[in-house]
Amino acid sequence: MNAQAEVRQFxxxxxxxxxxxxxxLPTATGRRRVPGLxxxxxxxxxxxxVDYYIRLERGNLSCASDGVLEAIARALQLNDVERAHLFDLARAAQARAPWQSPRSTLRPGLQAMVDAMTGVPAIVRNQRLDILAGNRLGRALYSELYRAPARPVNLARFAFLEPRAHDFWVDWPEAADATVGVLRTEAARSNDPGLTSLVDELCARSEQFRAxxxxxxxxxxxxxxxxLNHPVVGSLEVQxxxxxxxxxxxxxxxxxxARPGSASALALERLTAWSLDQLPEKDSTHDRNEDLGA
Structure with a gap:
């Protein structure tokens, strides 16, 4: 992604x-030609x-000090996530670390920890929102995503390219907003060309994503x-x-x-029983992919 363009547009x-x-500021009189300040x-x-700010807004953050960035963040009334994003953009403008391909598998210790969590759903994703691993209950929770044979399962592709996503998430617009917001945050922290390709693909194929x-x-x-509207256990609310x-x-x-004693806690118990009966201990299609990070 073009670092200067990202800074300018943000x-x-x-x-x-x-x-x-x-x-x-004092209320302006007369018509303003552009929205905002x-x-x-x-x-x-x-x-x-003004000249210095114009240079910053054109994408030239390479020489901006932390103090200047803090002042800009306060003036723009950025929240904590947006402030961190501005600093990520500044670091990206100053120097990019050598690109390292995202891991396609988990360390054995991390994989063992995920597998040992048998009472709660757990998944591990990378910055592209690929689900690289999940325990059996985690794969059961996201069984709608695992219906397709392609691996790795990708949360963003499912959200914007799969019509079933609109039924799976009770509040699909909020889920879509969150998905794009997380991808945008990750993009400022990474120079991963695979993430750039994912964004380009989704922009080309989904007007909802593009907007x-x-x-x-x-x-x-x-x-x-x-x-969630889960296809096996129905309505489900999880923290x-x-x-x-x-x-x-x-x-x-x-x-x-799920909140103890709630209907969702009972639903998770039913989902656990279903997963033990219907799902293998491991995702059998995971090993068919030659390069999950590509």
């Missing part, structure tokens, strides 16, 4: 959502010259709640927590639980 879209009123207004709020990608919204999947193993950069583990 700053422009963030500036466009502010108004003089929300920024604490003017560049000179944003520069004034950040305490930098969301153009918005430059970013997300982190730390913790929250998912509501998720994410873990990022320190020695496995780019990998994220998602673990799902």
């Amino acid at each position: 700053l422009v879209t963030r500036r466009a959502r502010l108004t003089p009123e929300t920024a604490g 003017r560049r000179e207004e944003l520069a004034s709020l950040a305490g930098v010259s 969301r990608w153009a918005a430059h919204d970013v997300r982190l999947h730390g913790a929250g709640t998912k509501q 998720y927590e994410t873990l990022q193993p320190p020695i496995d950069p780019g990998l994220t583990m998602h673990v799902y639980t």
